[in-house]
């Protein structure tokens with residue numbers, strides 16, 4: 149079949165069906181899924197009789213139909229159980245990331261390995277189906293279930309999860325301490341975030357940038373390298389050249405690299421101008437520390453990863469006499485609490501037509517860093533499936 153949609157086209161076309169409003173019940177979603185996997189869309193036997201085909205032809209058709217029905221049933225049960233597994237895995241991972249203890253890490257390691265085992269079992273079954281007579285959606289789903297880059301060897305899978313968990317723990321607990329004030333240490337949140345937002349002191353920023361990396365890099369390096377090795381072993385076992393190739397197939401876009409290169413070529417002239425302009429402005433602030441023909445020192449861009457440059461806007465704004473909006477100041481002036489800020493954000497997204505955050509979000513999310521335990525305090529969004537009552541659980 150060469151008329152199959154690419155996945156993003158398909159999603160766009162059906163976007164309305166996933167909108168959560170009074171009319172879209174869980175049942176409607178299930179019905180939609182049934183249609184997509186082909187459970188409700190197959191011609192029933194009466195319509196087949198009307199179709200007066202030759203004998204061989206109709207037997208062939210029946211075989212095809214049986215295959216499609218078999219696949220539909222498999223997909224339905226797969227989806228149902230996948231939801232359950234995602235929830236079990238999600239709950240144990242959330243319990244660990246909001247409370248890093250030995251016990252919670254052990255529980256998550258176990259559930260995550262069981263989940264992978266289940267996925268591999270289903271992958272084997274999916275590999276046996278013929279693709280004959282399947283709809284585009286069925287074909288895409290079966291292919292996606294077949295696809296895996298997990299290692300066959302359980303010991304390697306276990307090693308990977310353990311090393312991952314160890315890295316998250318190191319990363320989450322990392323701090324930088326001043327040699328003359330060993331008790332006043334900065335964690336990423338809020339210490340380092342605030343320092344990078346406000347400090348314009350070259351050596352202080354350099355100290356924090358380097359100190360934070362020294363607190364993490366050397367400790368995670370060997371684990372990290374080993375994880376990549378294990379991932380590449382799994383990828384090659386599944387006929388990918390490496391894990392990167394396996395990831396890129398998730399986009400289901402042909403010639404992804406070429407397309408990205410083309411986009412980058414379009415963007416590059418603008419990026420170079422922007423980079424030069426910001427470098428010129430930073431030179432005015434930091435003098436000899438910035439070389440007008442070299443790269444920008446990464447710790448001068450207002451964030452420890454140099455990803456968002458928002459915090460140096462006041463150094464770089466092109467029209468200094470035009471007032472910039474001061475979100476922080478505004479929120480403080482209006483006495484916004486953490487909770488108020490989430491409500492504000494929720495209202496903003498609702499104003500764009502997105503559904504309101506469900507009750508479970510307000511009940512279970514971790515909004516601020518707790519004082520008495522280690523947690524992963526980097527902002528993240530979680531889809532935890534549905535709770536026992538069938539309510540959505542996102543955190």
Ligand SMILES: *[C@@H]1O[C@H](CO)[C@@H](O)[C@H](O)[C@H]1NC(C)=O
Nearest residue numbers: 246247248249250251252521
């Ligand atoms: C953190 O996890 C431990 C189990 O390791 C548990 O006993 C404790 O109650 C948890 N703390 C919170 C606040 O959930």
Ligand SMILES: *[C@@H]1O[C@H](CO)[C@@H](O)[C@H](O)[C@H]1NC(C)=O
Nearest residue numbers: 326327328329330351352355
């Ligand atoms: C520690 O050193 C920093 C940087 O050299 C300095 O700014 C700070 O005042 C010192 N603190 C103390 C308590 O001496």
